Amino acid sequence: MNNQSSGPVDPLSLERPRGTDWPEILAIDARAFALPKPLPADEMIEFRNRAGEGDTVVVRDTASEGQPIVAVSLYFPVPVTVPGGAAATTAGLSWVSVSATHRRRGLLRRMITEQYRTWRERDFPLATLTASEGGIYERFGFGPAMFAHRIRVEPAAAQFRTPAPADSRVRYGSTEQVVRHVPAVHRAWAAGRNGAITRPDTWWPSIIADRNFRRNSQTSGLHYLLHADGYAAYRIDARDKTAIVEDLVYTTPQAHTDLWRVLTSLDLVSAVTASIPVDDPLPHKLVNARALEVQGRADQLWVSILDVVAALELRTYAADGDLVLDVTDGFGDRAGRYRLTVAGGRATVTRTDDDAQIGIDIATLSSIYLGGISVREMTAADRIDADSAAASTLASMFAVDEAPFAGTFF
Numbered sequence: 001m002n003n004q005s006s007g008p009v010d011p012l013s014l015e016r017p018r019g020t021d022w023p024e025i026l027a028i029d030a031r032a033f034a035l036p037k038p039l040p041a042d043e044m045i046e047f048r049n050r051a052g053e054g055d056t057v058v059v060r061d062t063a064s065e066g067q068p069i070v071a072v073s074l075y076f077p078v079p080v081t082v083p084g085g086a087a088a089t090t091a092g093l094s095w096v097s098v099s100a101t102h103r104r105r106g107l108l109r110r111m112i113t114e115q116y117r118t119w120r121e122r123d124f125p126l127a128t129l130t131a132s133e134g135g136i137y138e139r140f141g142f143g144p145a146m147f148a149h150r151i152r153v154e155p156a157a158a159q160f161r162t163p164a165p166a167d168s169r170v171r172y173g174s175t176e177q178v179v180r181h182v183p184a185v186h187r188a189w190a191a192g193r194n195g196a197i198t199r200p201d202t203w204w205p206s207i208i209a210d211r212n213f214r215r216n217s218q219t220s221g222l223h224y225l226l227h228a229d230g231y232a233a234y235r236i237d238a239r240d241k242t243a244i245v246e247d248l249v250y251t252t253p254q255a256h257t258d259l260w261r262v263l264t265s266l267d268l269v270s271a272v273t274a275s276i277p278v279d280d281p282l283p284h285k286l287v288n289a290r291a292l293e294v295q296g297r298a299d300q301l302w303v304s305i306l307d308v309v310a311a312l313e314l315r316t317y318a319a320d321g322d323l324v325l326d327v328t329d330g331f332g333d334r335a336g337r338y339r340l341t342v343a344g345g346r347a348t349v350t351r352t353d354d355d356a357q358i359g360i361d362i363a364t365l366s367s368i369y370l371g372g373i374s375v376r377e378m379t380a381a382d383r384i385d386a387d388s389a390a391a392s393t394l395a396s397m398f399a400v401d402e403a404p405f406a407g408t409f410f
């Protein structure tokens with residue numbers, strides 16, 4: 001894959017990394033993401049194993065003597081639940097870093113072009129990522145596919161409508177209990193939640209180890225609250241006495257109530273902060289919904305549909321219908337007309353030359369795929385070209401019962 005041309009030799013060469021490159025890759029990443037220090041060595045080994053399940057590309061500046069690696073991009077398989085409950089193995093793009101000395105010279109584009117080629121070769125239906133900035137990835141066919149509310153609850157003001165049970169049914173867990181309970185209950189939660197990432201078994205040791213680099217010196221390690229049907233993991237920031245909820249998963253509404261009830265009764269804590277689904281029932285369980293303040297809305301997972309036929313056939317639909325979509329794609333090979341026929345909630349998708357009722361680009365289709373942005377919103381924003389009857393059919397088909405929520409950053 002070295003660049004070979006008859007003109008001047010391009011010193012920037014796109015390659016797979018050598019084993020000895022990893023410390024430099026970590027250093028590049030730390031600089032690019034403005035981190036205080038690179039990932040520690042034990043974490044690096046786990047991360048390399050994760051990256052080993054996908055593919056990593058680097059750009060080497062062969063003219064540089066000091067630190068020749070100037071860019072890195074990698075992906076690994078990330079399982080995501082789609083509407084209807086199927087688990088899609090997505091290509092999770094991560095660690096995209098270009099050295100400040102080499103920015104805006106097309107290195108990101110070169111790396112993603114190569115990653116895209118691999119994804120298509122390996123038949124991934126979807127690619128996913130969590131974005132550092134909102135303006136970068138649409139040009140490559142990614143769209144924001146779900147949002148989370150950043151919330152702040154003041155324990156003193158949060159009173160539940162239902163009385164507290166005599167026993168909270170929640171206990172702090174020992175490490176052994178956490179290892180036994182948490183991955184299993186998370187897996188059960190993710191299997192039933194639209195848009196959720198199922199964390200592969202290999203991710204858990206690092207999450208549970210909760211090594212120091214994940215927090216600053218004023219922030220505690222994770223405290224796990226365990227419930228038969230869920231768990232919450234939070235840490236305390238000693239500077240402002242807030243409890244930061246990192247995970248709250250549940251498979252029954254009772255577990256959601258029981259866990260939040262304990263979290264909002266922490267003494268000497270000024271506020272509890274969390275990132276929750278946009279349709280989380282918590283505010284409606286409180287006597288005064290304003291005890292919960294939504295401080296912001298952030299995009300969570302970005303999705304790019306790689307294989308239109310496979311992706312659209314993977315999810316289920318809320319209404320039957322028959323539409324031809326004219327999909328445009330300014331980056332890859334996904335453009336074309338696709339007939340989407342839904343019967344009994346399941347889709348059959350075929351390429352066609354028939355006239356289209358819907359004009360849509362691949363990033364917009366990716367944004368509506370999980371239902372995190374509605375067809376109505378995208379039509380109103382002029383991102384979908386359709387008459388009102390076709391737009392209404394598409395909206396009914398793509399409607400979801402539950403807002404997508406990934407629950408994991410990668």
Ligand SMILES: CC(=O)SCCNC(=O)CCNC(=O)[C@H](O)C(C)(C)COP(=O)(O)OP(=O)(O)OC[C@H]1O[C@@H](n2cnc3c(N)ncnc32)[C@H](O)[C@@H]1OP(=O)(O)O
Pocket residue numbers: 032033093094095096097098099102103104105106107108109110129130131132133135136139
């Ligand atoms: C999934 C993830 O890992 S998200 C993390 C992304 N990484 C970071 O944010 C770390 C810090 N930033 C960086 O390392 C780099 O600035 C990157 C990776 C964002 C961009 O790398 P570059 O090599 O400079 O990008 P490149 O020159 O290939 O640009 C590709 C296109 O993206 C555009 N672009 C690049 N950076 C940005 C940006 N921050 N905002 C908007 N557009 C951008 C370019 O204008 C270019 O557009 P075009 O090809 O349509 O004309």
